[in-house]
Amino acid sequence: MSNEITIKIDGVEYKTQEGEYILNAARANNIFVPAICYLTRCSPTLACRICLVEADGKRVYACNAKAKDGMEVTTSTEEILEERRAIMEVYDVNHPLQCGVCDQSGECELQNYTLELAVDSQSYMIPDTKRESVDWSSILHYDAGLCIVCERCVTVCKDMMGDAAIKTGPRGGEKLGKELKDSMPKDAYAMWNKLQKSVIIPSNGTAETNCSDCGECIAVCPVGALVSRDFVYTTNAWDLKRIPATCAHCSSGCQIYYETKPASIEDNTEKIFRVTNEWNYVSLCGAGRFGYDFENRVNGKDEIAFNNAVDALTKADTIRFNSLISNEEALMLQTLKEKYGKKLVNSDAYAFQKFLKYYGKPSGHLLYGSDFKEIMTTDFVISVGASLRNDNPNARYAFNNIQKMNKGAGLYFHPIADSLIADMGKNVVSFTHKVGLEEAALYLILDLFADKEKLEESTKSYLDSFHFTETITIKEKVMETVTETVVDEATGESKEVSKKVPKMVEKEVEVERNSLVTLLGGNDKFAETFEKMMKKKESFSLIVGEDLYYHPKAENLAHLVALIEKSCNMKVAMIPPKTNSLGVALLCELDEKVEGYTVGYNENGDFRLSALGDGDLDMPAMNQQEGTLTNMHKRVTPTNAALEYEGYELNDLMNALECGELLTIDWTPRLASKRGFQALAFDDLPNGYTNEGQENRGYLLKNLGRRSGKNEPKPFSEKFVIEGEIAYRCNPQRQFNDFSDKAHQIFETFSLSASTAKAKALGEKVEVDFGKSTLLFDVVADERMEGDIVSIPDFKSANDIYTLFGSDRYKTVTIRKV
Amino acid sequence: MSLEEFKNRNTGQQSYKMLDIKHTPQSGIGKFGQVVERTVKGELFVGLWVTLREMGNALFKDNMHTIKYPLEKLPISPRYRAIHDMLRLLESGHYRCIGCGLCEKICISDCIKMDTKYDENQRKEVTEYTINFGRCIFCGYCAEVCPELAIVHGGRYETASEQRASFSLFEDMLTPIDALKQQKEYDGFGAVSPNADDTIKQTPLAY
Structure with a gap:
């Protein structure tokens, strides 16, 4: 798509792509250019102006100037350094750096750049404006007093998440003195002028944001202005231990860090305080960022339950599970199938596998x-x-x-x-x-x-x-040439001037139409x-x-x-339907129907293995075990145990059934027995990103070829069109499974969602008749939805929504008001 | 000192007095004689006299050189580093600690722990604070790093107790509110140096 070009940065030649921003080209080659407001993968904001560089003798902003072949870039000249220093000084006006309490606790870009640019004295001042700290939603907390209005939150919300839930609003600050305009460096003045006028506010005009509560704005905030309400002032960042992991909620399989420390003075057990991510390269959703406390705490090994579980597994005809398991566990279950002929039933992966x-x-x-x-x-x-x-x-x-x-x-x-x-x-x-x-x-x-x-x-x-x-009449704008005679006032000569004047003309045209468009x-x-x-x-x-x-x-x-x-x-x-559906689809041979005595793993069954703490034998949750997950990017990514788990795990059961390994992760290289996977040991799997943004986590599945057949798709039929009262199996945002539901910061309930109009018509509570059985739901209005179809969530496996819907995602139902 | 003396490099004999020490007797009779001689000579009382004199002073003149610990205590240096004190703001009486956690971080024996939360006044509130005095080595780093001069070392050096925990809660170390007037600034580690104003460049303020 793009061509490789060569640019010179500080006298050294580097290769980059045509059209790449200078800043990204520099970063990819490990050259430091300061930048506060720029976010990789988002559009340049030009709020901080600190990424100033000289390209071919002209001053440009590295974040929005594109590299051209043969361009010579100087990252710092005396003039630029002076400008950058002035910008940092302005940022430090009314923002003390010996800040006593701040949730950024030293991971602060304002402090870092102030030191980097050697600001040791302040030359500017302006009266401070009182800025309140406010809660934007049940999750977001914004302290305007700490905000430096770099607009990273605004940018990421618009360019990445698509919510565009926040914008800059008036600050009510004092105007800058006119004399400053001439006396101070001009970029610093421009930046200050804008800074002094703005704070961040919700874009819908109310005090609350209408967004998906993903919390990405929190992640990108360079200072401690945006924090989650749950985290604010609970701990210092430096006390937290970062555990690299893969988010276990959906098939995105995002890179995350679980950040843990002992819960409190009284309770010394490790607790996850927050989840962070490499926000330049990966964006999380609300479930990933806030749905982290789904661990299954157990007190030691319950031998009786374990022996019962071994008996149950020996006796079982079917093992029913969902895709919230690691590849290793999926392989274990497949081994049980191969060795003992158990049936494997997984509602979400089965259809995907087919x-x-x-x-x-x-x-x-x-x-x-x-x-x-x-x-x-x-x-x-x-x-x-x-x-x-x-x-x-x-x-x-x-x-x-x-x-x-x-x-x-x-x-x-x-x-x-x-x-x-x-x-x-x-x-x-x-x-x-x-x-x-x-x-x-x-x-x-x-x-x-x-x-x-x-x-x-x-x-x-x-x-x-x-x-x-079809022949239709359209109005078309035609440029008509009109000739006028104009008398020149100065000389008195008359001249002919021709002008082009737009004119609307009606025209009949034949247009080609497609009946599919109308049908759809x-x-x-x-x-x-x-x-x-x-x-x-x-x-x-x-x-x-x-x-x-x-x-x-x-x-x-x-x-x-x-x-x-x-x-x-x-x-x-x-899009694989659930977390590890792709892994399960590749590793397991799944069966359609449950038969005979069933062991459920996080699902209903005669004997239940459960990481939710409500089963017959406890299992570790995904934040308590090591293993790999296969995500939608076809990547096998490692995840580490953030919290300790003292009970039994699936591998122990496998050992009792004489087909286990010493550790769960000893199964990782064995994945290679299935197609596409590689024989790499768990400890050899990397988990990170390079400066260029290259994902370096685990490995990519090989997309192996297979014998291809003829492809003659059949004509479509309208036979399967369903009408009437339709329910759609679909979770609310931030809810994916029982585990996201267990987390205390995920508030979305197990309710029926409908468009505002439909919700009004339905009332507060309804009974949904699926034919075989009925379920009671609260009705929640979703103002983004339109139309009459209602959504019914499937995140609670106990309710067995998958079975109610059968092999469909849409189902005609009868909804009765209660 | 004259130049001549410098020139005399025979340091071995310089102004030393040679004592007239007799040879240790070898025979039994000789040893016995030495014991008798030392006993009868009364040299013992030369030393004992000092003790007796001071005893007399203490008993009859009420002039004693030792103190009656634990009924009496010697004054200690303000820079002495014993059990920590938590100071209050003199104006409002509110405790000074802002919960920044720097003492917890800097503590080299890892004995300070604190729990904090966001309170209804939008401030960071310290809900719980402990120092494990079983581990504390009284190095003074916590007092030095404290930006608010909130944690300082006090003079309470008697740390023997049935339970070390009895010293270690925040409330135990905090100046009692009725003793606020007696609260003293600490001069030791972490205190502002007397010439602090001369060594810093002041930030211009518009108000």
Whole structure:
């Protein structure tokens, strides 16, 4: 896509990509350029102006000046140093550095840069403004008194998360004296002028933010202005022990650090105080950042329960589990299947595994071709069958980031319209189609993007059958040349001047229409909009969501996805439904139905192994065990134990059944017996990022090829369209499973969500009749949702929502008011 | 000292007095004679006289050189480092500690622990604070690092107790509110040096 160029930084030649910002080029080569407001992966804010450098003799800001071939960059001259020092002095005005209490506790960029730029005296002053500290939500706490208005929080919220829930607002500070403008360095003055006018406020005009409470603003804050309400003033950062891990809540598998220290003076057991991340390279969601205290505390080993568990496993016909387990545990369960013939049932991974198989046959490889990191680099993204806001935060961030950073465009196909997605960019078009028309959506994508030469004749003519032409009247702006005679006042001569004047003309044109667009609920003007969207677009990507795996025609959909990937030059990535669904799908041979005596692992069963503390035998939760997880980026990432666990783990049971290893992590190299995995020991797996942002965690799965078959997708039918009262199996944001629910900072309840209008119509409490059984739900209004379809969460495994929905994600139900 | 004396490098004989010490007797008779001689000579009373004189002074003239510990105590240096005191603000009476945690961090024997929380006045409140005096080596770093002069060393050096815990809670070390007027600033480790004003550059303030 881009070309390699050579630039000189401080006299040394470095290679970088064309169009890369100077700052990133410098960072990638380990050259330090100070910058406060810039965030990798987000647009430059130009608030701090401290990244000033000289490029080819001109002063530019390294964060928004792009590198050109042969450019000579000087990172510091005397003039620049003076400017930077003045900027830091301004930041230090009314912001003491011997701050006694602050939750940043020394991890403070303001302190660091003040020292770095050797500010040892202050030359500026202005009366301070009283700025209150406020709570923005049940999670966020903002202390305006500490804020330096670098706007990193604003930038990340808009460019990464897509919530755009905060903005800069008036500070009410005193105006800068005019004499300063001439006396002080000009960038420092400009920065101060802006700083003195602004603080951060919620963007919806109220005192509370309307956002997903992801807390990424907290992570990026360079000072201690933004903190979570739970964490504020509870501990100093330096007391915390950082444990590198992988977030266990969804398939994003984000890099996180659990930060622990003994709970208090009385209670000396380790406790997780917060979760942090490498925010320049990975963005967390609310569940990842705040749903950390789901550990299962046990007092020692319960031998009786253990012996019962061994008996139960020996007796069991079926082991039922979900994808909240590590790869190692999945392999253990698969070993039980291979050795003792147990059936393995996993509701979330089963459909995904089937879908991958369907997809593998025509595509010729085991896994989807791309990943979400790659998708983030494209400029046209399409999402089909995923409730982007709820299903997977990383997919949503990718969709949003493309709109904001790559001047991208997006198509969002989903039966439930979502105002958040629609607001992510002006080039986002949402198709709110009927449930069951996902095939039609894929056919439309094929029609819009496919290189028709690569398609079979039959498919081509099938696609053509949807086209028809229509004659419409449009108004067009035409530039008309008008000649006027003008008398020149000075000379008295008359001159003929011709001017171009716009004129509206009505015109009849024949336009080509596609009946699929209409079928999918698209706008009449879609063709024109689409033309605009396609301008200057070079790379395309498709996000495939869970709706497709749980579709009655999943096989045909998988074939269509494979065909799109091949013929449309499109990067395709799928969202695994739950944390380690991909790992489980690759490691285990799953069965469809539960039969006979069942041992449930974090699921219902006759004997329950549970990391939730309510089972017959306790198991360690994901923050108490070592192991690897396979995430949606097709990466096997290591996670470490943050808290101690004294009870038994699955490997102990395996040992009792005579097929265990000494430690759970001894299973890690054994993963290689399954396709795509590598024989690497757990302790050899890296977990970090390089300065360039290269992910260096675990290893990437090999996308092995397989024998490919013919790909002739069948025409779609409207037979599976369902109408009436429809329930959609979908969790609220920040809720993914029992463990996120257990965490004390995740407040979202197990309730039915509906659009505001629908919620009003339903009342406070409803009974949902699934045919086989009924469930009572509180109704929660979700103001981002539109339409009549209601969402029913599945995060509580005890309620067994998966079984109620069966092999579908949408179900016609009867809802009665209670 | 004259130059001549410098020139005399025979340091072995310089102004030393040679004592007239007799040879230790070897025979039994000789040894017996030495014992008799020393006993009868009365040299013992030369030394004992000093003791008797002081006893007389103490008993009859009330002039004693030792003190009656523990009924009496010697004054100690203000820089003495014994059990910590927690000081209060003189104006408001509120304790000075802001819960910054620097004492906890700097403590080299890792004996200070504190729990803090965000209180209703939007301040950091110290909910619990302990010093494990079984481990404390009274190095004074905590007092030196304290930005508020809140933790200082006091003069309470008698640390024998049935339970060390009886010294170590925040309230035990805190100046009693009724004794606020008697609270003294600490001159030792961590105190502001008398010439502090001369050595710092002041930050300009607009108010």
